[in-house]
Amino acid sequence: MNNPFLAPARFCLNILPRARQRLLNMRRVWALLWCCLSVAVAAAPRGATPALEPVPFLGREWYDIKAWAATQRFTVDLNPRTRIATVTGDGLRLTFAVDSQQMIVNGVKVWLCHPLAARNDTWLVSALDVELVLRPLLRPVRPRPVKPVRTIVVDAGHGGKDPGHQAGTMQEKRYTLLLAQQLRTKLQAAGYRVVLTRNRDTFMELPERAAAANRAKGDLFVSLHFNAAGSGDRTARGIEVFCLTPNGAASTHAPRSQVSNEVLPGHGSGARNILLAYQVQKALVQKLGLNDRGVKHARFAVLRDLTMPGILIEGGFMSVPEEMRQIADPKFRDRLAAAIVEGIRQYRRLVES
Numbered sequence: 001m002n003n004p005f006l007a008p009a010r011f012c013l014n015i016l017p018r019a020r021q022r023l024l025n026m027r028r029v030w031a032l033l034w035c036c037l038s039v040a041v042a043a044a045p046r047g048a049t050p051a052l053e054p055v056p057f058l059g060r061e062w063y064d065i066k067a068w069a070a071t072q073r074f075t076v077d078l079n080p081r082t083r084i085a086t087v088t089g090d091g092l093r094l095t096f097a098v099d100s101q102q103m104i105v106n107g108v109k110v111w112l113c114h115p116l117a118a119r120n121d122t123w124l125v126s127a128l129d130v131e132l133v134l135r136p137l138l139r140p141v142r143p144r145p146v147k148p149v150r151t152i153v154v155d156a157g158h159g160g161k162d163p164g165h166q167a168g169t170m171q172e173k174r175y176t177l178l179l180a181q182q183l184r185t186k187l188q189a190a191g192y193r194v195v196l197t198r199n200r201d202t203f204m205e206l207p208e209r210a211a212a213a214n215r216a217k218g219d220l221f222v223s224l225h226f227n228a229a230g231s232g233d234r235t236a237r238g239i240e241v242f243c244l245t246p247n248g249a250a251s252t253h254a255p256r257s258q259v260s261n262e263v264l265p266g267h268g269s270g271a272r273n274i275l276l277a278y279q280v281q282k283a284l285v286q287k288l289g290l291n292d293r294g295v296k297h298a299r300f301a302v303l304r305d306l307t308m309p310g311i312l313i314e315g316g317f318m319s320v321p322e323e324m325r326q327i328a329d330p331k332f333r334d335r336l337a338a339a340i341v342e343g344i345r346q347y348r349r350l351v352e353s
C-alpha cells in the first residue's frame with residue numbers, strides 16, 4: 001500500500017547515506033580550512049598591523065598621523081580649531097601641534113626632528129620621527145642577549161682653563177664636578193661601578209671624554225652641565241636633556257636645512273640614546289618640578305664618538321638667580337642626582353626586562 005506519509009520517510013532513508021557523506025566531507029573541508037587558518041595566524045607576525053603608506057611632501061616622507069596611530073592601535077583626535085592632535089592608547093598620551101616640533105609624551109616634552117605638518121585635512125608626522133623618535137620611545141627595543149648596565153661614566157662638564165658659564169664668581173665647572181661626585185655616591189650605593197672623566201679641576205678636550213668612556217667600557221654615559229641664557233633671552237629657565245641627533249636629521253637648535261648624513265659611532269645606540277634621555281628628563285621634571293625644556297637633539301662632541309648610550313644634561317640656568325641658588329645648594333644637587341639615578345632605573349626596567 002502506498003502510504004503517502006511514508007514516501008518522504010523512504011525518500012529520507014534513501015538520501016541519508018549520501019547526506020551523511022556530504023556532511024562528513026564538509027566537516028573534513030572545514031577542518032582543513034581551520035588548520036590552514038591556524039597555521040597562517042601562527043606564521044603571521046604577532047600583533048601584525050596594517051602597513052603604513054609613506055606620503056611624499058615637501059621633499060621628504062611623512063605618514064598620515066591617523067594611519068600611523070591605527071598601526072599602533074591608538075586612538076587619535078584631531079582638533080581643527082586648536083590644531084592639536086591627541087593620540088592615546090596603551091597607557092600613553094601624546095600631543096602634537098601643527099607646525100610645532102614639540103610633542104608631549106605622558107606629560108614630558110620631546111622635540112621632533114620635523115614639525116607636525118598639515119596638508120589639507122591630513123596631518124603628517126615625518127617618517128624620520130616615526131622611526132627614530134616615536135618607535136624607540138613607545139616600543140623600546142630589548143636587546144638580546146640582555147647586556148645589563150654595570151658601569152656608568154659620569155662626565156663633569158668643563159674644568160681647568162675652561163670654566164663654562166659664569167654667574168658672578170660662580171663657575172659652571174665647579175658645580176658640574178660637585179654634582180658628578182654626588183651622583184657617583186648615589187650610583188655606587190645603587191650597585192653601579194662609576195667612572196668619572198675628571199675628579200679634579202682639570203681641563204679635558206671634549207673628544208677625550210668620549211674616548212675615556214669607551215676605554216672604561218662604560219654601559220652608559222652621562223655628561224653634566226648647567227645652562228645660561230644669552231643676553232637676548234633672560235626668561236629661559238628649566239631643565240633639558242640632549243641625545244645625539246639621528247642620522248639624516250638636523251639638531252634641535254640648528255636650522256632644519258643643516259641635515260647631516262654622517263654616520264657616527266654614537267648612532268650605534270640610536271634607539272637607546274633617546275629612551276635614556278626621555279627617562280632621565282621625565283624623572284628630573286617630575287621629581288624637581290622645574291620647567292620642562294624637553295628632550296633635544298645635538299651633535300655634541302662628547303656624544304658623537306660614544307660606543308654606549310649617552311646623554312648630556314643641562315640641570316638648570318645659572319643666569320636665573322633662583323635657579324643659580326638651587327645649583328649652589330648641595331641639597332638641591334642631591335635631588336638632581338637622585339632623579340638621574342631614578343631615570344636610569346626606569347631606562348633599565350625597559351631595556352633589561
Ligand SMILES: [Zn+2]
Nearest residue numbers: 157164225226
Ligand atoms: Zn656646560
